[in-house]
Amino acid sequence: MEIISVDDVMxxxxxxxxxxxxxxxxxxxxxxxxxxxxxxxxxKCLDKMAEDPSYFEVLRSVVVxxxxxxxxxxxxxxxxxxxxxxxxxxSWSGTFLVPGGGxxxxxxELARLGLRKQKYGVIDFYDTHQRNDGSLN
Numbered sequence: 001m002e003i004i005s006v007d008d009v010m011x012x013x014x015x016x017x018x019x020x021x022x023x024x025x026x027x028x029x030x031x032x033x034x035x036x037x038x039x040x041x042x043x044k045c046l047d048k049m050a051e052d053p054s055y056f057e058v059l060r061s062v063v064v065x066x067x068x069x070x071x072x073x074x075x076x077x078x079x080x081x082x083x084x085x086x087x088x089x090x091s092w093s094g095t096f097l098v099p100g101g102g103x104x105x106x107x108x109e110l111a112r113l114g115l116r117k118q119k120y121g122v123i124d125f126y127d128t129h130q131r132n133d134g135s136l137n
Contacts, residue, residue: 004028004063012064020071027067030103035063038105038115049114062109070103 006024010016016024032046039046050056083094110116 004032004060008060009064009067012061013068016071024067024071027070027103028063031063031066031105034103034105035059035113035115038110039113042115042117044115046113046115055113058112062105062112065109066103066105 006016006021006028009024009028036046039049046059050059083092085092107116
């Protein structure tokens with residue numbers, strides 16, 4: 001599989017600062033490894049699927065999205081996605097982007113890559129099982 005590079009991140013997202021380049025290179029490998037594991041968990045081979053040029057472009061887009069989101073996440077404090085303040089009641093609250101921090105891949109990104117486990121089942125509304133004597137229930 002053609003490897004996704006730092007150049008892809010700069011092309012699809014934004015130019016990187018000098019101190020972000022090494023981190024980006026490491027993040028790309030971590031994201032790809034995570035996606036390979038997710039693929040293996042659903043009985044697929046990510047590298048084999050990425051041989052299709054269209055699939056590879058979607059994979060590249062997802063990897064860049066995950067890397068960009070991780071780079072935007074503050075590394076010196078927990079990132080907030082929502083905060084609320086009040087005045088005289090001295091109230092403040094906030095919602096963390098990723099409790100505990102770290103790399104995360106969204107369900108929608110896994111779905112774009114076809115790596116979500118499919119659930120299936122059948123509900124038999126009519127009891128049509130045959131008895132031993134050949135008649136229906």
